[in-house]
Amino acid sequence: MMKLPKEFLRGSIPPLITPFRNGDIDYDAYAGLVEYQVDSGSHGILVNGTTSEPSSLTVDERNRVVDVAIEACSGRLPVVVATGSQSLAETQALTAHAEKAGADALLIVTPYYSRPPQRGLVEYYKALGSRTALPWMIYHIPGRAAVSVTLDTLQQVSTACPNFVGMKHAVDDLGFATTCLDALGADFRIFVGLEDLSYPLMAVGACGLMNAVGNLQPKKLVRMCEAVWAGDLKKARKLHYELFEINQAVFYDTNPIAIKYMMKKLGTIPENEHRLPMVPATPELEQRLDGVLERAGLSPETAKEAA
Numbered sequence: 580m581m582k583l584p585k586e587f588l589r590g591s592i593p594p595l596i597t598p599f600r601n602g603d604i605d606y607d608a609y610a611g612l613v614e615y616q617v618d619s620g621s622h623g624i625l626v627n628g629t630t631s632e633p634s635s636l637t638v639d640e641r642n643r644v645v646d647v648a649i650e651a652c653s654g655r656l657p658v659v660v661a662t663g664s665q666s667l668a669e670t671q672a673l674t675a676h677a678e679k680a681g682a683d684a685l686l687i688v689t690p691y692y693s694r695p696p697q698r699g700l701v702e703y704y705k706a707l708g709s710r711t712a713l714p715w716m717i718y719h720i721p722g723r724a725a726v727s728v729t730l731d732t733l734q735q736v737s738t739a740c741p742n743f744v745g746m747k748h749a750v751d752d753l754g755f756a757t758t759c760l761d762a763l764g765a766d767f768r769i770f771v772g773l774e775d776l777s778y779p780l781m782a783v784g785a786c787g788l789m790n791a792v793g794n795l796q797p798k799k800l801v802r803m804c805e806a807v808w809a810g811d812l813k814k815a816r817k818l819h820y821e822l823f824e825i826n827q828a829v830f831y832d833t834n835p836i837a838i839k840y841m842m843k844k845l846g847t848i849p850e851n852e853h854r855l856p857m858v859p860a861t862p863e864l865e866q867r868l869d870g871v872l873e874r875a876g877l878s879p880e881t882a883k884e885a886a
Contacts, residue, residue: 580737580743581742581744583744587683588683588684589786589787590623590805591800591801591804592622592657592789593616594790594793594794595613595626595628595648596630596791597631597632597636599853601852604643606643610648612848613647613648614651615847619798620801621793622656622787622804623683624648625660625661626644626659626660626661628661628718629791630791630835631661632835646680649680649681658682658683659683659684659686660677660682661686662674663686665692667706684713685716686716688718689719689720689726689727691724697732700732704736708736716745716746716747717743717745719746719747719750720749722749730758733759734763737767744766746759746769748769748773748776748780749772749773750773751775756785769784770788771787771789774791774792774830777790777800778816781804781807782815788803794838795842796825799822800822803819806818825871828868833857836853836860837868839853839859840859844869845878
């Protein structure tokens with residue numbers, strides 16, 4: 580495993596949503612979201628993660644979003660690009676573009692739908708890892724991809740690919756993350772991908788968060804990470820409970836339906852628009868989310884200060 584600088588690739592790295600307007604990507608609004616994360620003190624941004632609805636984007640659109648993100652960021656934050664697809668060829672093409680565009684690191688989801696065996700995952704990641712010099716991580720999200728990774732698979736990939744440095748862990752399994760850190764070492768980067776596990780996983784050694792709620796409350800996620808690093812678990816736990824209801828609200832419907840509604844409500848994005856088969860929140864869900872925002876003290880006037 581390559582040795583990364585201590586301060587690099589850790590902390591709160593929110594997976595940005597993709598704003599649409601009249602069916603097209605609103606690239607200006609996307610650049611504004613990058614600026615919002617910079618202003619909020621986030622430790623990086625994640626481009627084309629699950630929250631961005633990547634399966635609804637063409638390869639050209641995904642690549643253009645990467646270009647816009649890197650240009651808007653202008654080196655002020657690390658840019659992690661999610662380049663995974665269900666096709667090896669498509670993943671290779673997305674990865675090559677991200678590296679050429681200037682991405683700082685990659686996140687590659689386990690190939691979905693095909694449900695490959697573990698030996699297939701090993702060969703898949705070996706093929707990808709051999710084609711990039713960037714540090715890269717596996718995106719472990721069996722709830723979406725229908726396939727898990729095992730410790731043995733991670734160890735085989737780590738042995739074969741020196742630039743394999745970690746994993747985004749988006750499954751309710753605290754024990755597996757602990758097992759991985761014990762086996763692969765404290766330098767193995769584990770990012771928390773489920774909001775409910777943010778504090779618990781960081782307390783046992785996760786390096787940071789890649790949480791959709793970072794689109795809404797980025798400053799609180801930054802403070803939680805920094806509290807854990809400072810050894811102030813009491814403060815981190817307090818932030819965990821302050822975020823509890825809004826963390827739950829993210830999953831009142833398929834992500835990012837709730838996130839996009841709340842962002843539009845707060846004025847963070849100009850339109851609440853999705854591409855089929857994703858659809859906006861129902862009126863009943865909107866009412867429920869309005870209550871969540873009210874109890875969190877979030878409004879268009881207070882959102883940036885309370886974020």
